Amino acid sequence: MAAPAILCPHCGDKRSIAHAELPELEIGHLDCDAFYASIEKRDRPELAHQPVIIGGGKRGVVSTCCYMARKFGVRSAMPAFKARELCPDGIFLPPDMAKYQREGMRVRDMMRAVTPVIEPLSIDEAFMDLTDSYERTGKSPAENLVALQRLILQEVGITVSIGLSYNKFLAKIASDLNKPFGFSLIGRAEAVEFLSDKPVRMMWGVGPAMERKLHQDGIKTIGQLHEIDIHHLQGRYGSIGKRFYHFSRGEDNRQVETTSERKSLSSETTFSDDIADSAALGDILTRLTGRVAHDLERKRIAGHTVVLKLKTADFKSRTRNMRLAYPTLREDVILQSAMTLLHREIDGTKFRLLGVGVTDLFNADAADPDDLFAASTPANDEVTSGMPGNTTTPGPLTTVSATLIPSQNKTGETTPNHAVMRATPPVTSETPAPAPAPAPAANRPLITIKNDLLPRPTTEQLRESLTRPYRKQVKQPRQHKFVF
Ligand code: DCP
């Protein structure tokens, strides 16, 4: 079965695709071609036949370039001076991020019209799950994708490349096989052979460090991994070793996860000049954290883990996490954790990007239990929780006996709750306190806890309280065969 033939906008050739498994391939990956450059060329038809290079401004790095410029050897992330040497007649343009965001969203909306199950990976690419293609549209996934490719060309005025396969790993590889304006398929029948001579770097999760390690072990192709026992791969490379085993067999059971399942919320900024100074970075972090907290409040969600993201002047990414004792949407708590993470990274290195966010999301109702922030009441003067000041309206109170674990850091100072979970876990139903010898009743410390918060919810209960949009969508795999 062949998809409808369409004309290539570059050479005018008729294009057609055929594959024995075509009706069964249901996972698509779409990636816009030379995205920023294509948008600029669209908007300036006089540049249609010129090599266009985006970037190379103050920072001096190429963001991307059109395929014509690539013929001269110009590439993304290349220093601008090198791009100028390779392509002296190239047209260098500054990026217009707002425009690219807008156009990226247009493409995304068009994808969503084909299937609601899309998983964006970046501004110009996304996975699409077309499992319900026949039921929804009466057409095969391939037919719908070819129509989408043509529609994006007509409506947005840029070309995109599409890969279609039976899983995400292969769909993403396929979309890159025949750029620009490509449409490639990888079926079950040829997957293993196709992968056999491909470089290990092609595998999802293999960056420069893992590639080096594999090369040192004499493994250059995915086919070589196919020959190695799973236990050996796991022993040598850890959990990713298991993935190598499956990838080399063309196997990948990751689902296309829709955007309705928000996984994190963050804010980041790229500086116009690289920064190493601790105070300057701290100021920026404070501002970004304010934005994150504001968004959390607006969306009524809370994060259990604070994430700090840095990119060094030479483009090395550093991501640092701190798991909190409880989900929070409090700006001060997020900031304190993020600052701790930031200060560990300050060593004179110059950074070009700083970001902060939270992940491991919960409904705000499950966040920041009031007792952690409740001040002692006049009736319970002996109560000390070691927590910062009261932020809640006092409700009906009950007093319970409890063993108080003072929250102290290494220097003996009392510290706020969230950032010290590993060192000194607070009393929870999941982390029962060790039972020291009982203190005399008169000296026994008390914790004041709001009545309606007892007993403390378990992690499972907290998770259960997630609102629907943030809960992982479990897709039922489509049945291909029936047993009678
Ligand atoms: N980008 C960037 N810096 C990089 C890589 C990419 O600013 N080092 C930006 C510019 C790209 C956009 O992200 O247009 C999308 O990235 P892609 O990797 O998809 O690259 P292109 O779409 O430009 O080209 P391709 O046709 O190879 O997808």
Ligand code: MG
């Ligand atoms: Mg692209």
